[in-house]
Amino acid sequence: MNKEKDASSTKPSSDRCRVCNKPIPQDADHKGPFCSHRCKLQDLSKWFGEEYRVGSHHAPSADADGEADNE
DSSP states (O other): OHHHHHHHHHSOOTTBOTTTOOBOOOOTTOOSSOSSHHHHHHHHHHHHTTSSOOOOOOOOOGGGGTOOSOO
């Protein structure tokens, strides 16, 4: 039983802020994965600063470099 508690404490919880890991208030008007407006802005700043990136599983196409295949 202790192993279950230890394993669950290492997983990120959906009721904790993604930036500072503080508990998210359960107010009726509070929405989103952040505990405060400040944490929301910090996360947005990381997206704008390209610290976060969305990955792609697609290989680059031959047309991406501007060369035609029919030469």
